[in-house]
Amino acid sequence: MTHGLIVGGEWILIAIVLAGALPEVAAAWQFLLASGHFWRNHYGACEPVFPRTVVLIPAWNEGAVIGESIDRLMRAEYPKESLRVIVVDDASTDDTPLVVKAKETQYPGQVMYLRREKGGQGKAHTLNHGLAVALSDAWMESLLITDADVIFEPAALRTLTRHLADPEVGAVTAYIKEGSRPGNYLTRFIGYEYLTAQSAARRGQNVLGAVACLAGGAQLHSRANLVGLGGRIDTSSLAEDTITTFETQLHGYRVVFEPHAICWAEEPDTINGLWKQRLRWARGNVTLTARYRRVWFRPSRMHGLGGLTFGIVWFCLFLQPVFMISASAALLTLYFAGSPSAWPAFRVLWIINAVTFLFITGFALLIDTGTARRSWRQAVMFPGAVNLAIILYTCFPRLLTDATHWFFDHSGLPPPPVSSVIVFVYGWLGGSLAVAYLAKAAEPKWAGRLVSPLIVYIVGYGSVLCACTFASYVKELRRAEMRWDKTEKIGKMRIRG
């Protein structure tokens, strides 16, 4: 190790290691902000209003789910004369047309069926087809964009519309919960993820005055906002929801997250299904981050998107894989350079991770006790078994050391060389992304259905999402074709009410 590295480079490497905790700290900060939602929310400006609302549902091969969704909307606690549903069929090849036409007959004047003969161009194109029809009629005062599988709780729509009494509000979004029943380990992970990413994080964004994304399956827009957006949804990216959210705020309208408007959606139950969906979202985020490069960190009186806190949180989460890989690389460099700082830096990094993990998990489970009852095991295992073991080891080294000694003394197995264990744990943060990819790669194989869940529990669901984000960087760098890989919905939800 050169003297120069010891003096200057070592501190840079230590800083890179500690930066590995930034995404967790940013997430915890959002949770802290969420607790401030009691004093900074939009309830004071709400009124019991029932604008004439069109529900726009894009549909492609949704025969299994769309009938139930329409029935639920028709049972909403909302004046019947103020509610219409437009289904835009994106050239379905299943029985979607038959199901929707039957609903047209069942609810005359309230349900309308539109069909695009040339389909497969993506959700935004399908939405624009229906949007043009809805906007051409002066009857519409607000428009709810949803998905064919999304089930609205009876009070959800009126809970959303009350925010539109404030003319400064352009759009309102609901809390979408994972509703597959009985579901599996993955849908329970997603249920917990939605609790953290929506119910907690978006409350925090309400407090910040800048919302990152309107849920694609539950976004209510005022007519004025849609007109301000040019009467159409952006079709140039895979993240039309986020682009719409940003454009709404850049046009000076406020976006509100309403955590008490609940709807349910069917989410993927396989790693490959999840990967397809999240790769689309993550690639959209890459496009969006580049497109709004002149917005970040430039505070404005019109919107909160340029705020320092919002920007830091966005980039910490968007660049999470980069932070993870660089922290591991820096640790290994310190280790192989013989620096005594490697071990303390590693411990500080993981102690920060442990504290934020405890706070986020504990608070999240208390925010939504229904989801907590169903997904608490997935909440605990969210970081994965290896990360939990590292957390235990860094916080209580003696515990794990004694346990390891006991295991090797009694099993008769030779203990691994200390150096290889150290290289493994130092490299794990970045290396876990590669192992997470194995969960996707293994799933289609004959034993994959058994191996993939095991890998997810070992590396953590969070690492799977980060691996997906990393894959999105690669796809964007290679300028891979933007394909609209739609998530298949088969009607797994069993929601009462």
Add this chain to the structure above:
Amino acid sequence: VTVEPGGGHEPEIFKREIQTAVRFERGLVIKAIAVLVAVAVVVILRALYFVLPVFRASDDSQEGTCR
């Protein structure tokens, strides 16, 4: 937008629902503080664990360096 009572959803119901929502949000502060206190207790316990002589030896070690 149309401002009218509809479907039996009178202003009293609206007022009650808003009050319930605000009460829930206030409760979140208590929950956040409770969790922060719990985390602080864990951190303090860990700090005490450090102080105990029996554990000090392992924590003072230079594990994880190449030397």
